[in-house]
Amino acid sequence: MNMFDSSEFDKSTIPESTAEAPAETKRPFSIDDLVALVRDREESIFECAHARAIDPLTLRSQLLLHLPRLVTADRFPREHDIQQEVQAVSDFLEEIQRPYAKWLRPPERTITLDDLEFVSLDPEIAQIYHERLHYVGSYRPGWHYAFQEKNSGRIVCIGSVADFDLKHAQEKIAPHIELRYVSVLSRFFTFRWAPKNIFSYFHGKLRLQLMKERDTRLMFSFINPNLGFNASSHKGAHWTLFARESGTRYTYLDGRYRTMRFFVENYGTSDPVKLRERLGDSFIVSTIKLHPLELFAIPLQRRGRKAIPTEPHGPHIFRRPELCASIPAKSMVDRTETVLSRPPIPILPALAAG
Incomplete structure (x- = not known):
């Protein structure tokens, strides 16, 4: 999930960088170099987003998802490469967000927290937000909720909740809580013009709703520090770090994350070896070292507190497993069918050859 609030973009621990410096250094290239590179260009990236009528933080996050595929042991993206990538990602986002450009425009009157009402959201509407506006760009089935402005019905933010399916976390919490009382918060998205503290306010309403509807007692949410997120909104809403998950990697099909x-x-599996055998050179796995994902948890009821450790589980014992589909319904489709119904992010010629 993961937040789009600009306060989430951690700048305090990122080393200063220029376009030329990373390529000159002897140490291995790191994701922090890429985050610093994007941070240094944030103003121009946001200006580009404004000119193209696309969400600025979606553009920034998409860049940080796609740039790692261009890093090799002896090559780091240069200024020309960055500009090409900004253009390619902007083209892609402009195409998929164009029908919803009016949603991105600020309202004429400032909206406050008192103007909002908490509502359930139809899956069809949630899917638009997941696929077109949220930086991950894929739909996550579940239960969907939103804040909308009372008078106009205009959506201000959304968040989705899914059944708990984190197999590698089950053994950690099973002795303390039945899994049917556990949920995962994902795909939170808020417009830039939303009121401050919108996440905390949303979470408070969501908590009451889940307790009432589903008797939810424990909820999880992932934070990706490789995008510069520092979980400040989660921490402000009293979430606790449950684990750091090793095995983080980015995967691409035809250049698209x-x-x-x-x-x-x-395709029935997340195993990169099997995917490479099947998809060939169109399938790429990032090689740059990424930080562990951070799994946060919050008890919604007292009975969920025992499942949260006093110290977070470390990446040496908490590793994301390879998954396989339980049914082969979609895993056997031809790759040229609906899977690639949207244009891929082009691979930069200069780096594809290297």
Whole structure:
């Protein structure tokens, strides 16, 4: 999930960098170099987003998802490469967000927290936000909720909740809580013009709703520090770090970032060896070292507190497993069918050859 609030973009621990410096250094290239590179260009990236009528933080996050595929042991993206990537990602986002450009425009009157009402959201509407506006770019089935402005019905933010399916976390919490009382918060998205503290306010309403509807007692949410997120909104809403998950990697199909779930749903597995055998050179795995994902948890009821450790589980014992589909329905489809119904992010010629 993961937040789009600009306060989430951690700048305090990122080393200063220029376009030329990373390529000159002897140490291995790191994701922090890429985050610093994007941070240094944030103003121009946001200006580009404004000119193209696309969400600025979606553009920034998409860049940080796609740039790692261009890093090799002896090559780091240069200024020309960055500009090409900004252009390619902007073209892609402009195409998929164009029908919803009016949603991105600020309202004439400032909206406050008192103007909002908490509502359930139809899956069809949630899917638009997941696929077109959220930086991950893929739909996550579940239960969907939103804040909308009372008078106009205009959506201000959304968040989705899914059944608990983190197999590698089950053994950690099973002695303390039945899994049917556990949920995962994902795909939170808020417009730039939303009121401050919108996440905390949303979470408070969501908590009451889940307790009432589903008797939810414990909820999880992932934070990706490789995108510069520092979980400040989660921490402000009293979430606790549950674990750091090792095995973080980015996977791409025809140059476009795709989630592990995408490959499981469409090809039956997330195993990179099997995917490479099947998809050939169109399938790429990032080689740059990425920080562990951070799994946060919050008890919604007292009975969920025992499942949260006093110290977070470390990446040496908490590793994301390879997944396989339980049914082969979509795993056998031809790759030229609906899987690639949207244009891929072009691979830069200068780096594809290297």
